[in-house]
Amino acid sequence: MRRITSFLGIGMIVVGIVIILLVPLFFWQSKEGARALLKSSPAPIHIVLAQEQGILYPAPAPLMTSPKIGMPIGNLFISTIRLHAPIVEGTSDWQLRDAVGHLGGTPLPGAMGVSILAGHNVTFFHEIGQLRPGQLIQVKTGQGIFTFRVLNHQLLHVGETLSSTHFPMLALETCYPFNDWNLTPYRYIVEAALVKSALAKVA
Amino acid sequence: MNGKIGLRTVALTTAVLTVGAVAPAFASTIPDFMKLGFPNIVASTTVQAGQSATLQYGGLTVNIPQGAFSQTVKFELLEGQLSNFVSSVPTGQTPVVDFAFKVVNVLTNQLVAKFNKPVVVSYSGHDVSVNSKYWNITPSGNYASNPIAPVISGSTLKHGNAAAAVGWVITAPATSVANTTQPVTGVPLADWLTVGAVLVVGGALLLATKRKEV
Numbered sequence: 001m002r003r004i005t006s007f008l009g010i011g012m013i014v015v016g017i018v019i020i021l022l023v024p025l026f027f028w029q030s031k032e033g034a035r036a037l038l039k040s041s042p043a044p045i046h047i048v049l050a051q052e053q054g055i056l057y058p059a060p061a062p063l064m065t066s067p068k069i070g071m072p073i074g075n076l077f078i079s080t081i082r083l084h085a086p087i088v089e090g091t092s093d094w095q096l097r098d099a100v101g102h103l104g105g106t107p108l109p110g111a112m113g114v115s116i117l118a119g120h121n122v123t124f125f126h127e128i129g130q131l132r133p134g135q136l137i138q139v140k141t142g143q144g145i146f147t148f149r150v151l152n153h154q155l156l157h158v159g160e161t162l163s164s165t166h167f168p169m170l171a172l173e174t175c176y177p178f179n180d181w182n183l184t185p186y187r188y189i190v191e192a193a194l195v196k197s198a199l200a201k202v203a
Numbered sequence: 204m205n206g207k208i209g210l211r212t213v214a215l216t217t218a219v220l221t222v223g224a225v226a227p228a229f230a231s232t233i234p235d236f237m238k239l240g241f242p243n244i245v246a247s248t249t250v251q252a253g254q255s256a257t258l259q260y261g262g263l264t265v266n267i268p269q270g271a272f273s274q275t276v277k278f279e280l281l282e283g284q285l286s287n288f289v290s291s292v293p294t295g296q297t298p299v300v301d302f303a304f305k306v307v308n309v310l311t312n313q314l315v316a317k318f319n320k321p322v323v324v325s326y327s328g329h330d331v332s333v334n335s336k337y338w339n340i341t342p343s344g345n346y347a348s349n350p351i352a353p354v355i356s357g358s359t360l361k362h363g364n365a366a367a368a369v370g371w372v373i374t375a376p377a378t379s380v381a382n383t384t385q386p387v388t389g390v391p392l393a394d395w396l397t398v399g400a401v402l403v404v405g406g407a408l409l410l411a412t413k414r415k416e417v
Contacts (some may be wrong), residue, residue, distance in 0.1 A: 002413055005409055005410075005412070005413045006409075006410065006413060008409055009405075009406040009408075009409030009410035009413065010406065010410070012402045012403070012405050012406030012409065013403050013406035013407060013410075014406075015402050016398070016400065016401070016402025016404075016405075016406060018399075019395050019396075019398050019399035020395070020399035020400065020403070021399075022395050022399075023395055023396055055243045055245055055282045055283075055284070056261075056282060056284065056285045056301070057285055057286065091386035091388075093387070096386070096387075101386060103382065105381055105382060113380075114380050116380065116383065116386075118388050119388060120389070120390055121388055121389055122389075122390055125388070149286070151286060151289060151290060152290060156383065157384075160383065161379035161383040161384070162379070162380040162383045163295075163297060163377035163378070164297060164377050164378045164380055165289070165297050165377075166285070166297055166298065166299045166330050166375065167285045167286060171380075171383075173383075173386060174388045175387075175389035180389065180393075181390070181391075181392035181393040182389060182391050182392070182393045182394060183387065183389040183390075183391055187383075187384045187388065193284070193285075194286075195284070195286070
């Protein structure tokens with residue numbers, strides 16, 4: 001009995017320590033995963049053509065079917081919060097651990113409509129609450145380089161939706177509050193409109 | 204079919220005449236919409252006194268009827284970035300196109316606020332539906348309901364404007380972006396820490412109890 005108690009006690013301590021270590025491991029994996037994605041798969045842009053800017057909105061990226069789940073689709077730069085993150089297709093736990101995820105079913109960034117990019121509130125999107133109207137967000141994908149201007153932000157409860165638009169829009173989405181180390185029922189959304197585009201030359 | 208077209212013509216005529224009737228109400232102020240959210244000239248023409256003219260840009264066509272101006276004017280069609288009209292758009296709508304007029308008397312170089320006859324704007328686009336709406340944009344950038352409903356036929360919307368005291372935005376009903384909040388963007392790190400801590404403390408207590416018994 002005493003032996004069992006000893007094993008049980010030691011086992012509990014070991015398992016407990018392992019579970020606690022999952023927290024720093026998560027942050028380390030997230031950082032290393034993003035670094036590897038940024039290093040190994042830069043956006044496959046060949047030649048970027050200068051585009052005459054449209055009046056109602058800049059030249060949008062052509063609509064195309066979503067890439068395969070997990071496939072890198074580009075990079076996200078937000079200089080005001082010093083964010084440089086890879087973007088992958090999909091928003092599962094695995095995809096969001098290492099990158100910002102593009103929500104399938106929404107257009108790719110720069111195309112007509114609302115493109116949603118999701119990121120964890122404890123990693124990539126921890127500071128998107130600091131973004132203010134007028135600040136710029138840049139997305140580089142295989143379709144070109146797209147610059148968005150922040151319009152506003154809103155707080156949605158899970159189950160609520162954004163409204164569609166008739167121009168290219170980007171929505172950055174993360175859990176709220178930003179410091180909550182748990183699952184939350186609120187989503188913080190930063191909405192930004194396309195203000196400049198440089199489309200990649202179609203091969 | 205002919206009856207339908209006739210009815211639409213009557214409706215449009217009524218609309219433009221009514222707008223013409225209310226135009227003097229706007230005449231007291233002559234805003235320059237190039238400085239009020241519509242900075243780009245997308246089409247321009249000089250309209251000789253009494254003559255008609257047509258301007259076109261994208262899906263927009265502006266028909267200036269004969270006699271709309273008794274002096275020669277420079278008529279400019281203006282547009283601005285659509286995203287400038289998102290923040291105050293009425294709930295449930297999304298802007299599809301925006302435009303304004305800048306009309307200048309070429310002799311006096313003064314802005315012209317009202318017209319003798321309504322200028323008919325026609326917008327064609329796949330995003331136009333029977334639920335599209337036609338809004339005035341005030342010089343302060345706010346949406347105001349236009350008293351005259353547009354005439355919508357298929358994917359074409361028509362409306363008469365007898366003044367240049369406001370800009371305009373055509374909207375379409377906004378649809379929902381499916382699965383907007385589906386991504387799980389939180390991580391249960393606090394739960395992991397709590398469970399881990401409970402196990403460590405529990406294990407330590409077990410060992411301590413055992414030692415005490417020894």
